[in-house]
Amino acid sequence: MPVRLYNLRECFLNKRIIFCYSGPMSQDLMVEIGNTLKQKMQQETFNRSVVAKTFAILVEQVQNIMHYSTEKTQLEALDDAKLGSGIVAVGFEDERYYVASGNMIQVKDREKISEKISKINRMTPDEKKQYYKEMRKKNPDESSRGAGLGFIEMARKSDHPVDFDFIDVDLDYCFFTIRLYI
């Protein structure tokens, strides 16, 4: 086992993944991870805006997993709170930082998510701004546990299209991955 962890670590280093976590996500965990990452990035880059955007995208992705992952862990110690599980990584590629994450979703939600992101990817920056302002005034969908603004919020902080895909797991579930470059 220790040997395999070494290999996993090597894989991260080769791919320039500076941070990766897989498992149940909690608010406390996210706050600590986010702040440590922020401090590490502040040492590596002087661009305050890049650090702030990376932090913001990380928060949106982890909170999406907390709210929407279909894979849950129930914790007695946290008043039986159900924590959503998933994986989140921050890496460096083509001279840019990115935040990527993945979690299980129901197959029936796949089309809706895909349409939502594709629609955002077709927008100009100005259209994104208008859409964001419009959505912010609307009441979120019933299926949404947050404000329903996560994807557009992230997309506005990136000047690349949102990268995403789905991997079939079984008849009911698939694995959703999303990546944003900063």
Next chain:
Amino acid sequence: MDDLKIDATKFTPGISFDYGKRELMIKGESYPENTSEFFNPVFAWLETYLAEEREEPTVVNIELYYFNSSSSKVLMNFFEVLDNAGERGQKITVNWIYEEEDEDSLEFGEEFAEDMNHIEFRLELKQS
């Protein structure tokens, strides 16, 4: 009416609403897991406060270094409540305080300002 004071944490802002001075302040970072739960007492206080008639102006200082998308929505609701009170005749000034070089915060402030019609919404560079 009592003042409302909530201490800041790593992921929720400090709230300080001073009834006598008519000064409302929200300062810090806002990215709780359940945003509406955190802001419920804030809206409850504001509703009671704005239900009273007053001639004197109210100043609202917002100094947020980071907020997540669900907090952004809550802030929009918060400003809409203020704007509605402005329409009914209350004099309200919001100071959106941003730090130098924080373009994201300035842009957020500008976008909130665009949607306000009955209150004064100022963008203020933080004095260091």
